[in-house]
Amino acid sequence: MSDTTHKADQCNRLVTDPFLKQAFKDVRDALHQKFEQASVSDGDTLLDIRKMLHLLDSVWANLERAVSDGKLEQYRAEQEAKGSFLGELNGNRETH
Numbered sequence: 001m002s003d004t005t006h007k008a009d010q011c012n013r014l015v016t017d018p019f020l021k022q023a024f025k026d027v028r029d030a031l032h033q034k035f036e037q038a039s040v041s042d043g044d045t046l047l048d049i050r051k052m053l054h055l056l057d058s059v060w061a062n063l064e065r066a067v068s069d070g071k072l073e074q075y076r077a078e079q080e081a082k083g084s085f086l087g088e089l090n091g092n093r094e095t096h
Helices: 003-015 018-037 043-091
Strands: none
Touching (some): 003 018
């Protein structure tokens, strides 16, 4: 197993973990609530909350990207194995 597929397996466990999903939702909900409660004139607070939401989303997106990268690498490895197998078959064919 390559580093990428190992990382993908680990990240897949995280993104499918109901407790972690709930934790992300809870944090996102709390940030949205703080955003709604902040004064319109408090631009610094609003900007900070927006940054936190962006970072939270970025962490989740990185986890999902690692899962996708692992699936892609696994698919490529499977295709390469099929190609090698077919190449061996073609190489062993007798020509008439």
